[in-house]
Amino acid sequence: MAKVSVQSGDFDAAAEARALSAGRADVGAVVSFIGLCRDEGGRLAALEIEHYSGMAEAEIERVVAEAESRWPLLGVTAIHRFGSIAPGEQIVLVAAASSHRGAAFAAAEMLMDYLKTRAPFWKRARLKDGSSEGWVEAKSADDEQASRWDA
Amino acid sequence: MKAVYFAWVRERIGKAEEEIHPPAEVTNVGELIGWLTTLGEGYAYAFEKASVIRAAIDRTHVKADAKIAGAREIAFFPPMTGG
Numbered sequence: 001m002a003k004v005s006v007q008s009g010d011f012d013a014a015a016e017a018r019a020l021s022a023g024r025a026d027v028g029a030v031v032s033f034i035g036l037c038r039d040e041g042g043r044l045a046a047l048e049i050e051h052y053s054g055m056a057e058a059e060i061e062r063v064v065a066e067a068e069s070r071w072p073l074l075g076v077t078a079i080h081r082f083g084s085i086a087p088g089e090q091i092v093l094v095a096a097a098s099s100h101r102g103a104a105f106a107a108a109e110m111l112m113d114y115l116k117t118r119a120p121f122w123k124r125a126r127l128k129d130g131s132s133e134g135w136v137e138a139k140s141a142d143d144e145q146a147s148r149w150d151a
Numbered sequence: 152m153k154a155v156y157f158a159w160v161r162e163r164i165g166k167a168e169e170e171i172h173p174p175a176e177v178t179n180v181g182e183l184i185g186w187l188t189t190l191g192e193g194y195a196y197a198f199e200k201a202s203v204i205r206a207a208i209d210r211t212h213v214k215a216d217a218k219i220a221g222a223r224e225i226a227f228f229p230p231m232t233g234g
Binding site for chain 2: 035049050051052054055058059080091092112115116117118119120121122123124134135136137138142
């Protein structure tokens, strides 16, 4: 039911969202979220995203299973890219399908909050002036955001 | 067992992975970090703030008190910044 992918290439967000309701008539709501690479005021050349191959997939699957245990979902898709990503490019997609919008909205938000704090990815910023800003620091606000969902 | 390192933990240690052979008295993740810091300057630098370091055993997040017996792969990395 769930689709999880960790990949270097881009994804077709519209096609992924459509696929969640294709060929069925019980889906009443699909909520999708796309995370994009910001240009940081024009300074950023690219984000370099490192990941822990094997664990990244496993951890996203655990987060998806957690969402499925909390809400009556009819489908979930989660895609996260790694490697070099230019400003304006897509980084992450989460999409949740349900009969009603409440479950789909809540599941998509929880999936993103947990994915940011639990899935093993690390971003490094490469700047246009040739320098490296170094590793992006984790924000405590993201931990607080994620802890709202802790049982 | 195999140790794997990511992001600035990897850079500070200077390698992505290695076979490690901790002594028998090292039984949990926190003790393993303490032992690793004795292996050299890079290790000491990587683990200087042990409280921010995250760990995983066989690709599952664990806390510092997790037992390492039977582990095949132990990972150390900074807080995650995906999404």
